Amino acid sequence: MKPRLFYALFLLAAIVSCGKENGNESACPPIFGEHLDPGIIEQEIVAYDESFSVTIPEKLYFEHGNAKVVTPEIYVRKMIDLHVEVLPLYVFGTQESVCGDYYAVRGYAVSHNAEVFSDGPIKVDSPYDQTIHMTGWYMSSFGVDLQLLDQSGQAVDNQSVNFFVTPEPSTTIGSTTYKKGFAFSLAPSVTIGAAKVTEPDKDPSWRNVDLGIVTVGFKWEDSSTQNIPDQSVMMSTDPYNRAVQYKLLTNNVREEIGADALPMTCHNDQRFDFSFVWHVESGKYYARDNDFGNMRMKLSVKPVFKSNFHGRVQTSESDYFDCQSFDKFSKSLSFEREVSIPAINRIPTGTISFKNTTMYYVANVSIWRTGEYIADKTARPYSKVSGVYSTNQTFKAMTRMGEYDIVYDVKTGNGVSKGKYIVRGVSIGENETRVLSTMDGKKL
Numbered sequence: 001m002k003p004r005l006f007y008a009l010f011l012l013a014a015i016v017s018c019g020k021e022n023g024n025e026s027a028c029p030p031i032f033g034e035h036l037d038p039g040i041i042e043q044e045i046v047a048y049d050e051s052f053s054v055t056i057p058e059k060l061y062f063e064h065g066n067a068k069v070v071t072p073e074i075y076v077r078k079m080i081d082l083h084v085e086v087l088p089l090y091v092f093g094t095q096e097s098v099c100g101d102y103y104a105v106r107g108y109a110v111s112h113n114a115e116v117f118s119d120g121p122i123k124v125d126s127p128y129d130q131t132i133h134m135t136g137w138y139m140s141s142f143g144v145d146l147q148l149l150d151q152s153g154q155a156v157d158n159q160s161v162n163f164f165v166t167p168e169p170s171t172t173i174g175s176t177t178y179k180k181g182f183a184f185s186l187a188p189s190v191t192i193g194a195a196k197v198t199e200p201d202k203d204p205s206w207r208n209v210d211l212g213i214v215t216v217g218f219k220w221e222d223s224s225t226q227n228i229p230d231q232s233v234m235m236s237t238d239p240y241n242r243a244v245q246y247k248l249l250t251n252n253v254r255e256e257i258g259a260d261a262l263p264m265t266c267h268n269d270q271r272f273d274f275s276f277v278w279h280v281e282s283g284k285y286y287a288r289d290n291d292f293g294n295m296r297m298k299l300s301v302k303p304v305f306k307s308n309f310h311g312r313v314q315t316s317e318s319d320y321f322d323c324q325s326f327d328k329f330s331k332s333l334s335f336e337r338e339v340s341i342p343a344i345n346r347i348p349t350g351t352i353s354f355k356n357t358t359m360y361y362v363a364n365v366s367i368w369r370t371g372e373y374i375a376d377k378t379a380r381p382y383s384k385v386s387g388v389y390s391t392n393q394t395f396k397a398m399t400r401m402g403e404y405d406i407v408y409d410v411k412t413g414n415g416v417s418k419g420k421y422i423v424r425g426v427s428i429g430e431n432e433t434r435v436l437s438t439m440d441g442k443k444l
Contacts, residue, residue, distance in 0.1 A: 046086045046194055051078035052335040065315030067126035076115040080301050083107050090191040090344040098187055099282035106275035109144050117267040119259040128314045133257055136307025138266035140250050143302030147243035148278050150285055151293050155241040160284035165277035167244045169233045180273040181223040188216035189349050194342035204292035206347055206402040214349050214398045226273050230263035248272055255326040257310040294343035306330045347400040350428035355394040355437040360418055361411050362389040370403040370425055403427050420444045
C-alpha cells in the first residue's frame with residue numbers, strides 16, 4: 001500500500017532559522033504558531049490507513065449424544081481500521097547524542113465490534129427442535145503492535161534505536177483515563193518530513209529532491225487524555241528491537257447471559273489511541289548526512305473474540321445436557337502489514353544572509369538551483385522567501401548545500417518596478433553562512 005501524504009497543519013511550533021534583523025521580522029516567519037505562511041509548507045506527514053477483514057469460522061461447540069452445536073461462520077469486511085501517522089525528522093550537527101533520525105508516530109485503531117456481535121438463540125443440530133442462547137462474539141482483548149524495520153525489512157537493533165518519547169499510553173491498571181499524544185522539542189538544525197523526489201528515475205540528490213522544511217528549533221505539543229471505560233491497557237517494548245506492543249483487556253464481564261452482562265464497548269465501536277517517538281542514532285542505518293535510505297514499519301493488530309453459551313439441550317429421549325460457558329470459547333486472530341516510510345532529505349544545510357543596500361525595496365525573492373531560472377522561467381523555484389525588505393534590511397534563509405541563483409525584484413515605495421535582478425552561482429557549504437547583498441546582483 002502506498003502511503004498517503006497530507007499537510008502537517010496541526011504542528012504547533014516549528015521556527016524557521018530567520019530570526020529578526022534591525023528590529024523587524026525577517027523573511028521567514030514561524031511556520032506554525034504565531035501565524036501561518038502557507039507558501040513555506042512543503043513537507044508532509046506520512047499517513048497509513050489499513051483495514052482488516054475478520055473471519056471467525058464455524059466451530060464445534062459441543063457434541064453429546066444426538067445433539068451437536070456448531071457456531072455459525074462470521075465474515076466482516078474491514079472490521080478493524082488502523083490509522084498511523086509518521087513524521088520523519090532528521091537532526092544535523094556534530095552532537096551525536098541528539099543527531100540522527102526521529103520518527104514521531106501517532107495513530108489509532110478502531111474495532112467495529114457490533115459487526116460480529118449477536119445476542120440470541122442458535123439452533124441445535126438434533127432430532128429435537130431446540131436452541132441454546134449465544135452471546136457473542138465480543139472483543140475480549142485487542143493488540144496493536146508497531147515495529148521499526150530497515151530498508152530490507154529486518155528488525156532494528158537496540159544499540160542503534162531508542163525511544164526519544166516513551167510509548168503512550170503506558171501500562172495502567174485500575175484506571176479508565178489514559179494519556180495519549182506527546183510533547184517534545186529538538187535542537188537545530190532539523191529537516192521536517194519525508195523527501196519528495198522530483199525526478200524518480202534518478203538517484204536522490206541535491207538537484208532532484210525538494211528542499212522541504214528546514215528549521216532551527218522544532219517543537220511539538222500534542223498531549224491529552226482519553227477515557228476507555230471497562231478496559232485496561234498493557235504496554236510493553238521489545239528490549240532487542242524496540243518494537244511497541246499494546247494490549248487492551250476488556251474488564252467487568254459478568255458471568256450472566258445477555259448483552260447487559262458485557263460492557264458497552266463489546267458491542268459498539270472501540271477506539272484506542274497511541275503515540276511515541278523512535279530515535280535512530282546518528283551514523284546508524286541511514287541517519288547520516290547525504291544518505292537517502294529509508295526505513296520501513298510493520299503494523300499488526302491481534303484481536304481475541306469470545307462468546308458465552310447457556311441452555312439445556314436434549315441429547316436423547318431421556319437425557320439432557322445443561323450447557324453453560326462464560327469466556328471459555330475464544331478465537332484469536334492476527335493481521336500484519338509492512339509499509340515503507342519515505343526517505344528524509346538529509347542533505348546538510350547552510351544559510352544565505354542577504355542585505356538590501358539599495359535606496360528601494362527588495363521583494364519576491366526566490367532561490368533557484370543554478371541555471372534553472374534562466375533555462376525555464378516557468379519552472380518552480382527551489383524555495384521562496386516571503387516579505388519586503390527596505391534599505392539596510394537583511395533576510396536569512398536556510399537552504400541545502402549546493403549552488404544557487406537568487407532572483408529578486410527591486411521596487412519603489414509605490415510599487416513601481418526598477419527591474420528584476422539575479423545573483424548567480426551562490427555556493428552554500430555545510431553549516432556555512434554566505435553573506436551577500438544587492439551589490440552582488442545583476443539586472444536581468
